[in-house]
Amino acid sequence: MAEAMRHNRELVNDSREQAVRETVERIYREESRRIFATLIRLVGDFDLAEEAMHEAFAAAVERWPVDGIPEKPFAWLVSTGRFKAIDTIRRMARFESDPERVALATVPAKADETIDEEQFRDDQLRLIFTCCHPSLPATTRVAMTLREMCGLTTEEVARAFLTSPATIAQRIVRGKAKLRDERIAYQVPSRDELPTRLDSVLSVIYLVFNEGYSARSGDSVVRHDLSSEAIRLGRVLMDLLPDGEVAGLLALMLLHDSRRRARIDAAGDLVLLEDQERTLWDRPTIDEGLRLVERAFASGEVGAYTLQAAISGAHATARDVRDTDWGRIVALYDLLLRAEPSPVAELNRAVAIAMRDTPEAGLRLIDGILERGELASYHLAHAARADLLRRLGRSAAAKVAYEQALAMSTLEPERRYLEKRLRELG
Amino acid sequence: MRFICLGYADETIFKEIPEEKMKGFMEECFVYDDVLRRGGHFVGGEALQPASTAVTLRFREGKVDVTDGPYIETKEYLGGILFLEARDLNHAIALMSKHPGVRFGPFEIRPADVEINALVRERDERIRAERAGGKAKG
Numbered sequence: 001m002a003e004a005m006r007h008n009r010e011l012v013n014d015s016r017e018q019a020v021r022e023t024v025e026r027i028y029r030e031e032s033r034r035i036f037a038t039l040i041r042l043v044g045d046f047d048l049a050e051e052a053m054h055e056a057f058a059a060a061v062e063r064w065p066v067d068g069i070p071e072k073p074f075a076w077l078v079s080t081g082r083f084k085a086i087d088t089i090r091r092m093a094r095f096e097s098d099p100e101r102v103a104l105a106t107v108p109a110k111a112d113e114t115i116d117e118e119q120f121r122d123d124q125l126r127l128i129f130t131c132c133h134p135s136l137p138a139t140t141r142v143a144m145t146l147r148e149m150c151g152l153t154t155e156e157v158a159r160a161f162l163t164s165p166a167t168i169a170q171r172i173v174r175g176k177a178k179l180r181d182e183r184i185a186y187q188v189p190s191r192d193e194l195p196t197r198l199d200s201v202l203s204v205i206y207l208v209f210n211e212g213y214s215a216r217s218g219d220s221v222v223r224h225d226l227s228s229e230a231i232r233l234g235r236v237l238m239d240l241l242p243d244g245e246v247a248g249l250l251a252l253m254l255l256h257d258s259r260r261r262a263r264i265d266a267a268g269d270l271v272l273l274e275d276q277e278r279t280l281w282d283r284p285t286i287d288e289g290l291r292l293v294e295r296a297f298a299s300g301e302v303g304a305y306t307l308q309a310a311i312s313g314a315h316a317t318a319r320d321v322r323d324t325d326w327g328r329i330v331a332l333y334d335l336l337l338r339a340e341p342s343p344v345a346e347l348n349r350a351v352a353i354a355m356r357d358t359p360e361a362g363l364r365l366i367d368g369i370l371e372r373g374e375l376a377s378y379h380l381a382h383a384a385r386a387d388l389l390r391r392l393g394r395s396a397a398a399k400v401a402y403e404q405a406l407a408m409s410t411l412e413p414e415r416r417y418l419e420k421r422l423r424e425l426g
Numbered sequence: 427m428r429f430i431c432l433g434y435a436d437e438t439i440f441k442e443i444p445e446e447k448m449k450g451f452m453e454e455c456f457v458y459d460d461v462l463r464r465g466g467h468f469v470g471g472e473a474l475q476p477a478s479t480a481v482t483l484r485f486r487e488g489k490v491d492v493t494d495g496p497y498i499e500t501k502e503y504l505g506g507i508l509f510l511e512a513r514d515l516n517h518a519i520a521l522m523s524k525h526p527g528v529r530f531g532p533f534e535i536r537p538a539d540v541e542i543n544a545l546v547r548e549r550d551e552r553i554r555a556e557r558a559g560g561k562a563k564g
Contacts, residue, residue: 047520054513055465088461095454095526153514155427165537169515 017065024060027073032057033151035077037127038120041186042078043085046148046176051088056081074120125188125240128233132201133184140175141204143168150229160211160226201237202249202305205230209253214411227257238292244299248306251292255312258285269420270413274321286316304340307332311348326356343374351384359388379408383418390425399425428469428538429510429518434502435531437476454526462510467521469509477503502531510535 032053039049056077070076089096131144146152146160147168154172158165178184189197212226234250262280265271293313296306311332318324333349346369354362366385375381386401399422406418440448462468477496484491496503506527512518515537522533 047523050513050517050520051465054517058466091457091461092454092524095457147514147516153427154516155514165515169519172516173519 020065020069021061023069023073024057024064027060027077028057031074031077033127033149034120034124035074035081036148037123038078039081039085041123041126042082044186046179048085048088049081052081052085053077055084059084121240122188124236126186128201128237129189129197130179130184130186132197132204133179134197134200135182135184136175136178137171138204138207140171141200142207143171144175145204145233146208146226146229147172150233152229198241198243198245202245205233205237206249206253206305208233209256213256227253227260231257244296244301245303245305247292247296247299248303248309251289251296251309252305252312254285254289254292255309255316258282258289258316264413268413270417272417273315278320281316286313289313290316302335302339304336307336307339311336321355324355326352330356343369343372344378344380347375347378347381347384351388354388359391363388363392377408379405379414382408386421390421395425427512427514427518428540428543429512429515430536430538431508431510431518431522432504432534432536433506433508433527433531434534435505435527436502437505439530451526451530458525462521462525465521467511469511471506471508473506474504505531 035056036049036053039052040046043049043052059080060073060077064070128145128149131148132141136144142161143157146157147154152160154169155165158168161168209227209230212228212230231250231253234246234253238246238250258281259273259276261282262276262278263271271277289309290313293306293309296302296309311329314325314329314332329352330349333345333352336345337349347366350362350365350369352362353365363385366381366388369375370381370385382401382405386398386405389395389398389401402418402422402425406415406422409415409418443451459468459471480494480496482493482495482497484493508522510518510521512521515535518535522528522535525533527533
């Protein structure tokens with residue numbers, strides 16, 4: 001009997017331990033980046049904060065089954081992490097020559113961090129603005145954002161960008177060293193700095209999104225996840241800093257992502273917008289995107305992301321190509337070219353003109369852009385030109401243009417699309 | 427993830443360092459190893475005797491040839507191996523960058539080969555089971 005009772009108690013303990021372990025794992029998944037962001041501020045160093053957070057979670061796995069889950073797990077993990085970091089510094093202090101480090105060791109660790117929700121939210125902004133700091137090279141910003149802010153491992157980042165972990169690791173190590181050496185403060189940019197600093201953050205998020213979106217060739221699930229990661233990051237930023245362009249970027253990503261299932265056919269080939277099966281578009285995602293576009297327009301400051309999202313939204317609300325409001329799309333491109341002139345936007349405007357007016361009108365514009373030499377080696381310019389030539393029945397010229405596009409394209413689904421068109425022309 | 431850290435050092439330097447200073451350095455290394463242990467990162471390790479104690483085996487013309495001395499003549503020799511558990515490569519780098527040993531010579535950090543290690547473990551367990559079975563019968 002006693003034996004059975006003890007056995008029972010062990011089972012209860014086991015299941016209790018299991019439950020606590022699951023709670024810790026959930027908190028790790030949901031909160032670890034916030035805890036990390038706060039610890040960087042408290043201990044003043046990325047690496048020290050990472051290790052401190054790691055030890056705090058390890059301590060939770062050990063202590064919580066015995067002591068029970070604390071009332072405020074987040075605060076418990078933050079103060080435990082801080083205590084662990086100070087403990088490590090103290091142990092090494094007698095060998096330490098850096099006076100700043102030694103000074104840090106004398107800062108008393110409070111038993112419980114006072115909860116200041118505002119401060120914790122700012123910490124996340126501090127982290128993302130620091131990872132996307134303009135003094136870091138663009139590739140480093142992307143790697144640091146994905147690892148420090150999103151919690152991907154070095155190896156996952158490397159797989160997503162088809163490079164080696166050693167390369168990514170080096171970028172991150174050098175990035176952190178630069179932040180240290182240049183004494184770049186861990187802070188939210190001031191009001192006058194904010195627009196340019198936010199631009200840098202948004203471009204990193206959009207780059208991550210596109211890396212996943214354009215590579216959706218079915219060969220790499222990890223790359224696909226990059227799009228979801230970018231959207232998640234967009235949501236976090238939207239929650240922390242509901243700026244017009246943040247809403248615009250999130251809307252743009254959602255509207256693109258809503259077409260995920262229609263973009264690639266069963267054979268893994270790329271399907272152009274005009275040929276997509278629109279019932280496959282994800283309505284709830286479209287609705288969310290459209291609401292965000294409205295919100296961005298309502299904010300009064302309409303930027304390039306919002307305008308691109310509005311263009312994407314105009315497609316999303318049309319039943320088919322004929323039903324599309326091409327007049328509105330051209331008008332939005334006109335605004336976009338004023339907000340952020342770029343030959344690629346000009347190319348897209350030319351395609352919209354071809355739809356609103358005639359293929360000839362679009363073709364004239366594309367030829368004009370190509371003559372300036374700006375998009376001469378951009379495969380999509382040649383592909384767009386080829387499509388218009390095909391519609392005009394100028395098969396020979398269309399064939400040459402498709403071949404030019406093919407020679408410049410590196411993505412497999414795009415290549416297959418161009419090859420198919422070439423075959424159709426005979 | 428499991429990483430193997432290979433610590434290299436110029437052995438001649440050690441001869442020039444006064445004994446007292448050397449003891450302090452060793453102590454510092456041990457204290458940091460403890461920091462790694464507390465974090466659950468120190469999985470194991472071995473310190474090696476000087477490279478002059480090495481013998482090297484090579485397969486030559488159908489048979490094994492034995493020479494004394496290390497495989498490669500360099501300035502810095504492998505002095506110790508540390509098995510490290512870390513979240514990813516950057517975590518491993520961060521942990522080993524703080525190791526006092528890095529001031530005396532380079533660390534080479536290599537991820538363990540998970541696939542081959544799984545095969546090795548499988549064989550390990552099979553032999554252990556065989557031996558346990560043999561004992562039970564005997």
